[in-house]
Structure formats: structure tokens, C-alpha cells
Amino acid sequence: MTTPQPNNPLHGLTLERIVNDLVAHFGWAGLGRRIDIRCFNHEPSIASSLKFLRRTPWAREQVEALYLDTLRAPSAPGAATDPKTPPSKPNT
Template sequence: MMNQKNTQLSLQGMTLEAILNDLVAAYGWEEMGRRIDIRCFTHDPSIKSSLTFLRKTPWARAKVEELYLQPRGAG
């Protein structure tokens, strides 16, 4: 498991919106909602609503960043 400093270095230069767009392209909303059970992914999902929630909710943002750093197809 990566520590917080390594995670920050790995995500340096990435915006939350870019991370979210990449994840949606890779997994789709349904799979993201299965992997991270948060309402903004499972009920009428959109980039805008997800960004609003994730910017206010550090634990959820950390889960999204962790998913982004996993090799695609893992998990």
C-alpha cells in the first residue's frame, strides 16, 4: 500500500477532474460505483456532481486516487 507522500507524488500534476475522466473511461460509472460505493457514482452520476462531492469529502477522494493508481484490470 502506498503511503500518502508517494500517492501525492504519483498524482502530481493531475487534476481531480482528469483522474475522474480517466476512471470513467476505463471502468464506466457502474463499475466505479461497485468498486467505490458512493452515491455520486451510483445514482444519476456525472462528472460535475462527483467533483463537488469528492472535493468536500477527503476519504472518498482518497479512494478515487487509490483506484486511479491501481493497474487497470486490478482490484
Template sequence: MTASPPPAQPRNPLHGVTLEAMVVALAAHYGWAGLAQRLPVRCFQSDPSVASSLKFLRKTPWARAKLESLYLFMLRELKRAPQRP
């Protein structure tokens, strides 16, 4: 018996995006201070780094959910922003 491949998720914007990619993109877009303001957790406020953030987010489901929500919000913001020539 062979395992069937997972179903495609063409409408899921988080499909295939790693947690690390989300943290890096958010930190690049908002900066660590802006990220700490939008998501007030210690891993973004005190000596922030990608590694410490990933360690915390992997252990804390509520924080990961908030980070994913902020990432989706950022994607919508970028999509709505007028394109510059």
C-alpha cells in the same frame, strides 16, 4: 522577499493531475457502473456525472482519498498490462 517555487515531485504520480482528470479517466476505464462497484458512493451510483462527482469529492476527504487510491491502482494495472502491437 520572493516566494520560492514549490519543490518538484518527480516520483509523485498524482502531481499535476486534477481531480476532474482522475474522475474522467476512471469513468472511461471502468465505466460508471464499475466505478460505483469499486467505490460505492451515491454520486457514482445514482445518475452519475463528472460535475456531481467533483462536487461531492471536493467536500469529502475520505472519498477523495479512495478515488486517488483507485486511480493509482488503475495506473499500475495499465502499466502491468502487456502492450499490444
């Protein structure tokens, strides 16, 4: 049996679920901008992405890290989702 992992936010999540959630949140183009790998930028699909990520530990680590960052990010309406875009200044 597996032991509970209360300090592991990825425990119980499949790689497929993580990729689907990221695609739903960022879209393929946004995901490809954040993690520049071919399976996200050239004819992307869930199947090809899963195949690549399962064989490539460094890419899987980047995907998991991005997923954790999206969980921690504030979900305020209008919040910038692109890390390359500077936050807008409030009108005073």
C-alpha cells in the same frame, strides 16, 4: 513556486482528469461497484462527483488510490479489471 515532486504520481493531475480517466476505464457502473458512493451510482455526472469528492476527503482518497492501482495494473489484453472477479485459469 511549487517544488517538483518526482515521487508523487498524482502531481500535476487534476481531480477532474482522474475521474474522467476512471470513468473511461471502468464506466460509471464499474466505478460505482469499486467505490460505493452515491455520486457514482445514482444519476452520475462529472460535476456532481467533483463537488462531492472535493468536500469529502475519505472519498477522494479512495478515488486517488483506485487511480494509482489502475496505473500499476498490467494492461494485458483480457486482464480482469474487476477486483471481485477471480482470475481465470489458463487452459492446459
